[in-house]
Amino acid sequence: MSLKHAILVMLDKEPSSGYDLMKQFNSGLGYFWNAKHQQIYQQLKKLSEDALITCEEEPQHGKPDKKVYRITEKGQQVLKQWLHEPSVPAKINDALLVKIWGGHHLTPKALLKDITEHKNRHTETLSSLRQLERAFHDLSDAEKMHYQLPFLTLRRGILGEEAWLKWAQEAENTLKK
Amino acid sequence: MSLKHAILVMLDKEPSSGYDLMKQFNSGLGYFWNAKHQQIYQQLKKLSEDALITCEEEPQHGKPDKKVYRITEKGQQVLKQWLHEPSVPAKINDALLVKIWGGHHLTPKALLKDITEHKNRHTETLSSLRQLERAFHDLSDAEKMHYQLPFLTLRRGILGEEAWLKWAQEAENTLKK
DNA sequence: ATTCAATATGCAATTTATTGCATATTATTC
DNA sequence: GAATAATATGCAATAAATTGCATATTGAAT
Numbered sequence: 001m002s003l004k005h006a007i008l009v010m011l012d013k014e015p016s017s018g019y020d021l022m023k024q025f026n027s028g029l030g031y032f033w034n035a036k037h038q039q040i041y042q043q044l045k046k047l048s049e050d051a052l053i054t055c056e057e058e059p060q061h062g063k064p065d066k067k068v069y070r071i072t073e074k075g076q077q078v079l080k081q082w083l084h085e086p087s088v089p090a091k092i093n094d095a096l097l098v099k100i101w102g103g104h105h106l107t108p109k110a111l112l113k114d115i116t117e118h119k120n121r122h123t124e125t126l127s128s129l130r131q132l133e134r135a136f137h138d139l140s141d142a143e144k145m146h147y148q149l150p151f152l153t154l155r156r157g158i159l160g161e162e163a164w165l166k167w168a169q170e171a172e173n174t175l176k177k
Numbered sequence: 178m179s180l181k182h183a184i185l186v187m188l189d190k191e192p193s194s195g196y197d198l199m200k201q202f203n204s205g206l207g208y209f210w211n212a213k214h215q216q217i218y219q220q221l222k223k224l225s226e227d228a229l230i231t232c233e234e235e236p237q238h239g240k241p242d243k244k245v246y247r248i249t250e251k252g253q254q255v256l257k258q259w260l261h262e263p264s265v266p267a268k269i270n271d272a273l274l275v276k277i278w279g280g281h282h283l284t285p286k287a288l289l290k291d292i293t294e295h296k297n298r299h300t301e302t303l304s305s306l307r308q309l310e311r312a313f314h315d316l317s318d319a320e321k322m323h324y325q326l327p328f329l330t331l332r333r334g335i336l337g338e339e340a341w342l343k344w345a346q347e348a349e350n351t352l353k354k
Numbered sequence: 355a356t357t358c359a360a361t362a363t364g365c366a367a368t369t370t371a372t373t374g375c376a377t378a379t380t381a382t383t384c
Numbered sequence: 385g386a387a388t389a390a391t392a393t394g395c396a397a398t399a400a401a402t403t404g405c406a407t408a409t410t411g412a413a414t
Contacts, residue, residue: 170329195362213403
């Protein structure tokens with residue numbers, strides 16, 4: 001229901017191309033909302049048709065031209081309305097947990113391997129989130145105030161990853177027996 | 178990519194009707210994999226067509242008849258193959274976090290309200306997970322062994338919910354200033 | 355008797371998401 | 385000069401998920 005709104009939120013902060021958005025979905029916001037590049041381009045098209053955003057081609061030096069999208073008045077209205085609605089609960093689709101839940105066909109070793117691979121990714125994510133956190137702490141008070149809300153989402157990421165890794169430790173202890 | 182596999186996992190443990198599965202998706206496994214009843218019935222149909230499961234109508238007393246599905250040999254093969262593949266990273270779609278990330282249009286009060294509503298749901302979930310955990314601890318050693326893997330997923334749920342609530346506390350402290 | 359909640363299943367239409375191509379520019383490296 | 389990586393965008397087809405109905409049985413409560 002709302003890749004649309006995620007894009008509006010992003011464009012409301014800063015006009016961007018599809019490619020810019022894609023990069024954000026692969027880092028910052030992407031931590032909380034998944035989208036592949038196809039989905040983004042499709043939504044941009046749709047949002048343009050509905051006049052919630054406008055598009056302007058912008059020549060670049062050293063890089064292919066890009067289409068810069070901007071949120072419109074109408075888009076802002078739609079965004080604000082969405083912001084005021086109660087947000088729907090997060091949706092989780094976690095294949096690893098499904099596998100563990102029904103994993104009696106697998107050896108503990110096979111499960112551990114799968115868990116370890118995930119652990120590596122979570123460890124990397126956590127470390128990059130912590131780097132962002134340190135950068136935040138170095139900001140001036142005014143800047144900290146300005147980034148207060150994104151910082152909260154960063155904290156959510158950090159606490160989430162820490163909890164994941166703590167669990168992985170438990171799981172490893174159990175499965176190694 | 179794998180509501181299909183989640184259903185096979187469930188049917189491998191125990192033959193069930195669509196309604197049975199739906200209830201599980203609204204409690205146990207549903208914590209890690211979302212599915213609405215329509216999706217379940219549609220998948221059951223497809224899985225039957227592909228001969229990964231069979232269907233048998235079972236009359237009941239006191240309740241409408243139900244269709245009991247069982248996993249077939251072929252289904253077990255498909256399931257085992259899936260279990261041996263590395264599992265895809267979990268997908269998160271969390272509208273609340275998107276909203277907070279771009280929530281400068283909202284008052285802290287409005288954000289707090291949204292967070293509080295989510296907090297209530299998470300509190301309830303945590304409390305029911307903890308109840309399951311206590312029930313597990315009362316089991317015999319043999320039974321504990323038997324439920325080892327589902328217990329790990331339960332622990333994941335508990336650690337995840339605790340982390341969420343810890344974050345909510347931080348967010349409230351920040352936003353109440 | 356009638357309403358309500360739980361049980362039980364499904365069709366049809368639409369919206370979203372995914373997969374598999376496909377293309378073009380420029381900078382950098384070999 | 386040729387290959388590669390990063391930038392930048394897209395079509396077409398399919399698969400998956402959601403929404404909005406729609407129906408039927410039974411038990412328990414009013």
